[in-house]
Amino acid sequence: MSTSETFSFRIADRLAGVDSSPVRDLLEVVSKEGVISFAGGVPDPDYFEVEDVRAAYAWVFENQPQRALQYASSEGEPELREQAARRISRDLPTTADQIQVTTGSQEGLFVVAQALVNPGDTILVERPTYLAAVQAFDLNGAHMVGVPTDEHGVLPDELERLIGEHHPKFVYLIPSFQNPAGICMSMERRRAVADVLLRTGTALVEDDPYGELAYAGDPMPPIASLPGMSAQTILLNSVSKIIAPGVRVGWMRSEGPIQFTLTVAKQAIGLQSPVPDQLAVARYLETADVEAHLQRVRPVYAERARAMHAELERVLPAGAQITRPDGGMFLWVRLGHGIDTTRLLQIAVEEGVAFVPGTSFYAHDPDESTMRLSFVTHGPDVIREGVDRLRRAIGRYLSERD
Missing domain, CATH: 3.90.1150.10 (Aspartate Aminotransferase, domain 1)
Structure with missing residues (x-):
């Protein structure tokens, strides 16, 4: 029997026994x-919008081919950070230097977990919540506790009770058209949740990939935009739902010292997101009629x-x-x-x-x-x-x- 048939790697404890x-x-x-x-x-x-996407990539390789194929900063390309800041600023004033580019918002979740979670830390999540977030947090050793929900999102009284009981590292929420339940938090519920988080000094990781797919009325502003919340919120977004999921580009908005920590975690995971994609997405957002x-x-x-x-x-x-x-x-x-x-x-x-x-x-x-x-x-x-x-x-x- 060959060595390749008998050798067994010693798997990390966090992945031991994982067979699916x-x-x-x-x-x-x-x-x-x-x-x-x-x-x-x-x-x-x-x-x-295939032609618009094709035109964006063609522009990149016609005008900046060497740059597109070169190493770049871990924070992300300036044009994309500007476009991301502009989109978020419709609800929450944001500058480009508050943006960390990620390879889709899924990488953003793993970056957040790497930056914030020690094994055994508690995270409060919706019940139910996004399965890939559960996976990302679990692989980093988090202990997750589900907060009961109704048709308007997490119940503020239950959220406050569980914060008092578990002292979580942060709360993870998808307020707009939540994955998996499809529910959208009302403005009244968003304000009540923000009040709980502000009074308890609890950090929020807000995932907002679906907010622009509102079928009636304007998209809801993120909880991060409510008074006092921006400093204690990491807000995640991506272009998967407004361009195409095959374009793996997303971003995170944060304030203060956590920005540097998120960048260090991003460097360790992927060094940088693909530059051609970043530049093409920036061009698309600048020139295409996204609305x-x-x-x-x-x-x-x-x-x-x-x-x-x-x-x-x-x-x-x-x-x-x-x-x-x-x-x-x-x-x-x-x-x-x-x-x-x-x-x-x-x-x-x-x-x-x-x-x-x-x-x-x-x-x-x-x-x-x-x-x-x-x-x-x-x-x-x-x-x-x-x-x-x-x-x-x-x-x-x-x-x-x-």
Whole structure:
């Protein structure tokens, strides 16, 4: 037997025993041929502004090819930092030197964890919350505690109680069209949450990738923009939802000494984000009509959200609970009836439809009857067919169980 067949690396304790990844498993489900996938938050590629993106990259290589291919600063390219600051400044005055560029907001979450979390530190998160945030924080040794939510977001009284009980390193929230539940925090709730955080002196990590996908009215301002909150908030954003997810560019806004720490953590993880992408995104944001693009996709996704909600109401068992999002990419279902959606998924894929079981979105004590579905990828006819396949899968599950 060769050495390569017998040698075993000694894996770090934080990864010992890990034999799956919710993100990897999700991407695998998305790619299965013949399966209608409601699993990933995958924008419909028919609505990518391909020509605008192509023009931005072409401009970079026509005008700054050597710079685009060279090493650069870890903080990010000045043009992109300026564009990011300009976008955030619509709600919160921001300068370019308050921006740290990241390779998508997912890297930003890992940078934050590296910069702030010691093993055993407590982080408060929504119940449920974004599964890749749970993964990033868990890999850095955090102890996560879920804060109960309702249709308006985290409950302020529960947030204050858990802050007093656990003294968390920070609170992680997705206030606008939350992943996975699709709920959006009202302004009244945002102010109440800010009041709790300010009175208790608790740091906030605010994740805002979906805020601009509001289907009715103007996007909500971030909690970071409320009086007194900017200094104790790290605000994350990305271009995945306003350009395309394949362009892995995001940024973080912060103030004070934490900015240097975030940059050091970024250097250790990836040195710099790809310069061609940064320059192209900066050019795109400067020259393309981003608002026109958003105005084009918002009504399309709004129609699909309504279609999925209506179809699910038609076929799900009595008593099932479905969120009704008015923005973002996801809705959340609680089936009840003792249904385990992890087991249900196996049958659903056999029937030709996929979703994400809800257990991965909980920091602890998951509700196993929950699931996340994305409505943005497919039109109403495909949504109808996919939900009908889900109906058949649930019927098979219940009959086999009984």
